[in-house]
Amino acid sequence: MNLNGKSVVVTGGNTGIGAAIVRALAASGAAVVIDYVSRPEDAADLVKTITASGGRAVGVEADVSSVAGIDKLIQTAVDEFGQLDAFVNNAGIEKRHSLLEVDEQTFDQVMAVDLKSAVFGTQRAAKRFIEQGRGGIVVNISSVHEDWPMPGNLSYCVAKGGMRMLTRAAGVELGPQGVRVVNVAPGAVDTPINAQTMKDDSLRQTLEDSIPLRKVAEPNQIGEVVAFVISDAGSYLTATTVFVDGGIMHGSVGL
Ligand code: BGC
Secondary structure, rough: OOOOOOOEEEEOOOOHHHHHHHHHHHHHEEEEEEEHHHHHOHHHHHHHHEEEEEEEEEEOOOOOOOOHHHHHHHHHHHHHHHOEEEEOOOOOOOEEEEEOOOOHHHHHHHHHHHHHHHHHHHHHHHHHHHHHHHEEEEEEEHHHHHHOOOOOOOHHHHHHHHHHHHHHHHHHHHHHEEEEEEEEEOOOOOOHHHHHHOOOHHHHHHHHHHHOOOOOOOOHHHHHHHHHHHHHOOOOOOOOOEEOOOOOOHHOOOO
């Protein structure tokens, strides 16, 4: 993938799928702003690895559940790399509970980190793209659960379902201005968000048995698809979702 000269922000870029996206983009030549809220050492390590191999990256602490945090990231991209070409709304949390169990505070937290951040990330990036006059790309990292109900995972499913409609609505609104908005929807991936399932052998087995490809994804299998979506090879994708799930949605259960 050729992303030479592109400047990209990745929210929650220091860990899990975010870190894999950062690696894939940098390997394709993009300059990357790596957002984090905790573990600054992980962002620093990524920056070190990328710069050591001749790439460009900078770590920034910013909470994307506030618009001020999002603006800080975009400003950094402009100050450091001269422009913004793509914005990846990757930051997310997952708290397991059913509809009958969920409390107001937990629901608000999940919605703020998983959905509000994506709405305003899309808005602020789009404003910048329009100002620059050269179009741009927003990639929203949703989940198979943007479409697939998962018992016991209510707030997460509601947030991801919201992201599905955000991408369609924003893609339609912004298409005429050359701004693409695309969801990349992973299935089960071996990341910290899934640590509980991954360290329990029987849960992991049940999960893998329900995946047609019989394997939980490695984070780089998602990162590479994001690089494709941002590149010219993905230039006709907008207002839609690319599922990267090993077929899990058509398997049996989500875990
Ligand atoms: C969730 C995981 C779950 C997977 C498949 C992901 O979006 O983060 O917890 O295992 O979907 O159900």
